[in-house]
Amino acid sequence: MILLVPANPLRPRHPDEHFAAEAQAAQAAGLDVAVVDHDALARGGVVRRAVASVSGSGVAVYRGWMLRSEQYAMFAEVLAERGVVLRTDGEQYRRAHELPGWYAALAAVTPPSVWTTGSERADFDRARVELGTGPAVLRDYSKSMKHYWNEAAFIPDLEGGGAAWRVASRFLELRDDEFVGGFVLRRFERFASAEVRTWWVDGVCVLIGAHPDSPDDFAPVEIDPAPIAPMIAGLGLPFVTVDLALRTDGVWRVIELGDGQVSDRPTTIEPQAMIGTLLAQAR
Template sequence: MLLVPANPLRPRRPDDHFAAEALAARDAGLDVALVDHDALTQNDPARAVATVPTGGVAVYRGWMLRSEQYEAFAEALAVRGVTLRTSSDQYRRAHELPGWYAALAPVTPTSAWTTGTDRTAFDQARTDLGEGPAVLRDYTKSMKHHWHEAAFIPDLSDAATAWQVGARFLELRGDDVTGGFVLRRFERFTTAEVRTWWINGTCALIGAHPDTPNDLPPADLDLTATTPLVAALGLPFVTVDLAQRDDGVWRVIELGDGQVSDRPTTVKPDDFNAALLSGER
């Protein structure tokens, strides 16, 4: 069963953003049910899943949820006899950088992070990472669209400037800050990001990144180093975003839970569902 958010204005219909995927899933023979995303984010998971049929295994395709919201979602579904294909623990490990970083450390920029967002912890992580430029984010998201004011740190050894970026990041993220600060060593990339989709450790689909949907992936994308590391995570449905560094090496920018990762417009919904279903067989 596929679960998608309901349209807030027409709750018997899928949210417009996921309507095409829902239609393609029905055409592929899957049952589709609607959930109330607002209720999920307002601590009312029982109301969110009130119209989901009882029994079976489900995959969610919807808006991002905090890990604790996803856990409550899974528990509410369990009351109805529905099991999410991705467990709460698996969702957290995919959704938050500390959950996947160690496994992918050889193929992703060196990182240090904090628990919480106080200045002392920030400075400790900054010191641990060393000198040179870095990129700031939290456990789940960066502010890359505010690159120079809230994402890029020119030199970690400049404590005042680094914290200025950190403070602005906190201001912009507000209550959405998740976990703590993550500082990642800056690497220079020469290509747009590529989004890859993985089912049970196997790459099922390669496409553009949603931010650059017309920058299609190159034919020479090399997943040799990445594949065994992703497989070792043991996660059922994830995305891995990669870009080519200026020395020609493909590097992992991000791993995310596939249920809440956006599909680029250049990947057709029927092709998307066909790839994911083929990976499940």
């Protein structure tokens, strides 16, 4: 298996510092490691240049910065021309990376959600009315702006159309060209714990740890991933993360599912443990 990581912009033949420890752990475990130009991947049209340093052939896993689904699909296509096959194909990446791709399978264990196609006010209002009244959390298909909670994420009451649209407008302003797909409105639920990030290979939970946003906050009670395992396995995705939080009534809820290749590793998980999940894929 080949591990692909972003190149350091200042030292293009070396891994980006954020992923250097994982690259070193992979080499120590006997994996081949190659760097790719993430900026070129994200720009589009220069993908062949982005993968120019990738040699050899076989199955590959990417561990790097987030890519839009169409960028990842082109990445996979150009690598395949060189004899390198990403274990997660373009369609699988989109289903993991964008909420509409995984929501139906996990609807019973995640906050009720509706979404639009595009960013028009009329479509937003239709989705808002469909979800009903009360508080909600706004995001797009791939990302929230939770660090701008009061201005671009939390909607106190969906019934207030003008106030809700102001939040949506600020969200659009902040996301700018990175806005993906459409608006997603999710029913607000209260949680009693920080998020926990779980890592899954072929529908099996192989690693549990803190969320990167709160690496030193651990779950107040032990997590049993068994109840959601059939749902995750049913998605047929090779490598994903599932973020969970404990609701105030003591029920674990799925906050997010993401492609494991572009999910950040918290500092409290050693890089060797991350590489262990990749080796689990290789077996």
